[in-house]
Amino acid sequence: MAANSLTHDITQSNKEETRAPERFLRPAVSIVEDESGLLLTADLPGANKDGLDINVDKGILTIKAEVSRQQPGRPIYSEFEWAPYFRQFQMPDVIDQSKVRAELNNGVLTLHLPKAEAAKPRKIEVQVVS
Numbered sequence: 721m722a723a724n725s726l727t728h729d730i731t732q733s734n735k736e737e738t739r740a741p742e743r744f745l746r747p748a749v750s751i752v753e754d755e756s757g758l759l760l761t762a763d764l765p766g767a768n769k770d771g772l773d774i775n776v777d778k779g780i781l782t783i784k785a786e787v788s789r790q791q792p793g794r795p796i797y798s799e800f801e802w803a804p805y806f807r808q809f810q811m812p813d814v815i816d817q818s819k820v821r822a823e824l825n826n827g828v829l830t831l832h833l834p835k836a837e838a839a840k841p842r843k844i845e846v847q848v849v850s
Contacts, residue, residue, distance in 0.1 A: 744806035747783070747829075755841060757815065757834035762807065765800050765827040772824060774831070776817050781809045783829065814838075 747762045764772075764785045771786030785805040811817070816836040823830045 743803055745801055745803045746807055747785075747805045749807060755835075757832065760809075760829075760831040760833060762805075762829040762831075763827065764805050764824070764829050766802060767805060767824070767827060767829070769824055772822075772829070774822050774829075776811060776820065779811050779813070781811050781831075783807045783831075785829075 747764050749760060749762045751758055751760050753759075762783060764787075766787035767785035768788070771788075773782070773784040775782050783805065787802055787804060811833075814835050815833045819834045821832040823832075
């Protein structure tokens with residue numbers, strides 16, 4: 721990663737986490753950076769699209785997910801806790817918030833957080849003047 725990496729700018733926010741009246745689980749998250757932006761992946765077992773709420777407000781990315789506590793069949797063994805998920809991150813200013821995309825596949829949330837065009841690296845061509 722480059723020395724001016726965005727990943728050091730994306731920080732966790734505990735703004736609402738400590739005030740929530742109900743117990744939330746913090747999903748495991750990975751964040752990677754490439755030239756185009758950040759890719760955030762979060763494990764949300766039991767979550768579905770209808771119970772998922774992702775928003776950015778005043779530079780804070782919030783991920784909330786309700787999970788169904790009703791599972792088909794009779795549970796034999798489970799290491800998952802069934803509680804809503806909640807996680808917040810302070811977003812770097814260079815993320816183009818209008819182009820953020822989200823995908824949910826088998827309980828794995830993937831957020832594509834693209835850099836604004838002005839923040840992307842750009843090669844400057846040198847002109848030879850004769």
